[in-house]
Amino acid sequence: MIHQNRRKELLSQLDDNCVLILSTNPEQFRNGDVTFPFRPQSDFFYLTGFEEPEAIAVISKESYSMFLRPKDETREIWDGTRLGLTQAPSNLKLDHAYDIGQLEDKLAQLITADSCIYFDAKSCTLDSKITNLLSQYNLKSLQASLHEMRLIKEESEILTMQKAANISSAAHTLAMAQVTPGMFEYELQSVFDSHFVKNNTQHAYTPIVAGGKNACVLHYIENNQPLKSGDLVLIDAGCELDYYASDITRTFPVNGQFSEPQKQIYQIVLDAQLAAINSIKPGADVHMPHKIACDIIQQGLENIGLLAPGESLSKFYMHGTGHWLGMDVHDVGKYQVNKQHRVFEKGMVITVEPGIYIRKDDKIDPIYHNIGIRIEDDVVVTDQGNTVLTGSLIKTINEIEALMSQTNL
Ligand code: GLY
Ligand code: MN
Ligand code: MN
Numbered sequence: 357m358i359h360q361n362r363r364k365e366l367l368s369q370l371d372d373n374c375v376l377i378l379s380t381n382p383e384q385f386r387n388g389d390v391t392f393p394f395r396p397q398s399d400f401f402y403l404t405g406f407e408e409p410e411a412i413a414v415i416s417k418e419s420y421s422m423f424l425r426p427k428d429e430t431r432e433i434w435d436g437t438r439l440g441l442t443q444a445p446s447n448l449k450l451d452h453a454y455d456i457g458q459l460e461d462k463l464a465q466l467i468t469a470d471s472c473i474y475f476d477a478k479s480c481t482l483d484s485k486i487t488n489l490l491s492q493y494n495l496k497s498l499q500a501s502l503h504e505m506r507l508i509k510e511e512s513e514i515l516t517m518q519k520a521a522n523i524s525s526a527a528h529t530l531a532m533a534q535v536t537p538g539m540f541e542y543e544l545q546s547v548f549d550s551h552f553v554k555n556n557t558q559h560a561y562t563p564i565v566a567g568g569k570n571a572c573v574l575h576y577i578e579n580n581q582p583l584k585s586g587d588l589v590l591i592d593a594g595c596e597l598d599y600y601a602s603d604i605t606r607t608f609p610v611n612g613q614f615s616e617p618q619k620q621i622y623q624i625v626l627d628a629q630l631a632a633i634n635s636i637k638p639g640a641d642v643h644m645p646h647k648i649a650c651d652i653i654q655q656g657l658e659n660i661g662l663l664a665p666g667e668s669l670s671k672f673y674m675h676g677t678g679h680w681l682g683m684d685v686h687d688v689g690k691y692q693v694n695k696q697h698r699v700f701e702k703g704m705v706i707t708v709e710p711g712i713y714i715r716k717d718d719k720i721d722p723i724y725h726n727i728g729i730r731i732e733d734d735v736v737v738t739d740q741g742n743t744v745l746t747g748s749l750i751k752t753i754n755e756i757e758a759l760m761s762q763t764n765l
Pocket of ligand 3: 603
C-alpha cells in the first residue's frame with residue numbers, strides 16, 4: 357500500500373500525459389561467476405517495493421506496468437525464486453506485467469506521441485537501452501518531484517531509520533568495549549561486520565576504522581594497520597536496514613584514556629557538534645549547523661594557538677557538517693532552493709559530523725600531530741525541534757573513559 361500511495365502522490369504533482377520510467381539494475385559481476393550482492397535502485401524501490409534485479413516500471417495515470425524477468429526453472433534452481441509474470445500483477449498491484457526481454461517491442465506501446473516522459477538514466481546497460489529506445493522523445497527528469505518526496509520521511513521510514521541507528525549504536529558501543537592496543541583495524545571492523553549480520557543488516561557504506569594518523573585521511577578504508585596505545589581510533593560505520601541507512605562516527609582512545617591534547621581537540625569537536633545539532637528545527641536555515649560548527653572550531657583552535665586569529669580553518673576542517681540521510685547514505689534532496697539555503701522541515705533527516713584533522717606538520721606543536729577526530733550523529737527534524745536517532749550512543753569524554761574502563765561488555 358505504501359508504494360501505491362507514493363505513486364499516487366507523485367502522479368498527482370505531474371501532468372495528465374506523464375509517463376514515468378524507472379529501472380533497477382541487472383546483477384553486476386564482481387569477477388568470474390561471482391556477483392555483487394544485489395540491492396535495488398533506491399528511486400525504483402521507493403515507488404514499487406520490488407526487490408528483484410533487472411526490472412523497469414512504467415507508471416502513468418492510466419496504468420502501471422512492469423517489465424521483469426520471467427520464470428526460468430534452471431536459473432531459479434541456481435539463483436532462487438523469481439516472482440514471474442503471472443504472479444506479478446496481484447503481488448505488485450500492476451495492470452500489466454511484461455517479459456524484460458520484450459522491452460524493445462512493448463515499451464513503445466505504453467507511450468503515445470504526446471506523452472511527457474520522465475526518465476533519469478544512470479550508467480548501466482539497461483538504461484542505455486531505454487535511452488536508445490526513447491531517442492525521439494524529449495526526456496524530463498523526475499528528480500525534482502521524486503527526490504523532494506524522498507527527502508521528507510514518512511513515519512514508517514523514520515521508524516526503520518531509528519532501528520538502523522539503534523543497531524549501529526550498539527555496534528559502536530561494542531567496539532569501544534572490545535578494542536585493545538595491538539589489535540588490527542580490521543579486527544575492530546569485524547565487531548561491526550558481526551553485529552550487522554547478526555541483526556540481518558549490512559554496511560550502508562564501506563566502513564572507516566582509522567587508528568592514529570589514518571584518521572586524517574578522510575576516506576581511509578584500508579583498515580589494515582595495528583592500533584597503538586596512545587593513539588585515537590576513528591570509526592565511521594553504519595548499517596543499512598530494509599534499505600535505510602544509518603551513519604555514525606565515534607572517535608575514542610585505543611587504550612581507554614584520552615591524552616590532554618586529545619581531550620582538548622575532542623572537546624572542541626563535541627562542543628561544535630552539540631551546538632550544531634541544537635540549531636536544527638523547522639524553519640531554521642539548513643546551512644546553520646555548518647556555520648555554527650565552523651565558528652566553534654575556529655574559536656577553539658584559535659584559543660589553543662593552532663590557528664592565528666582569522667586564519668582559514670580549511671587545513672584542519674575541510675568537509676561539510678552534514679548531508680541528507682535516507683535510503684542512500686548521501687541521500688537525495690536539494691540543499692538550496694532558488695539559490696538560497698532552504699529551511700528544515702519536519703521529516704527531514706540529516707547527519708551532523710564536524711571534525712578536526714591535524715596532520716604532521718613542522719609548524720604545528722608535535723603534541724597535536726596525527727590527531728583526527730570526527731563525531732557524527734543522525735538527526736530527524738520533528739514538529740518543534742529534532743530527535744537524535746543515534747542519541748543513545750555515548751560521546752562525552754567521561755562517558756567514553758568510564759565505559760572503556762569496564763572490560764566485560
Ligand atoms: N559515512 C559517510 C559520510 O559520513 O558521509
Ligand atoms: Mn555522514
Ligand atoms: Mn559517516
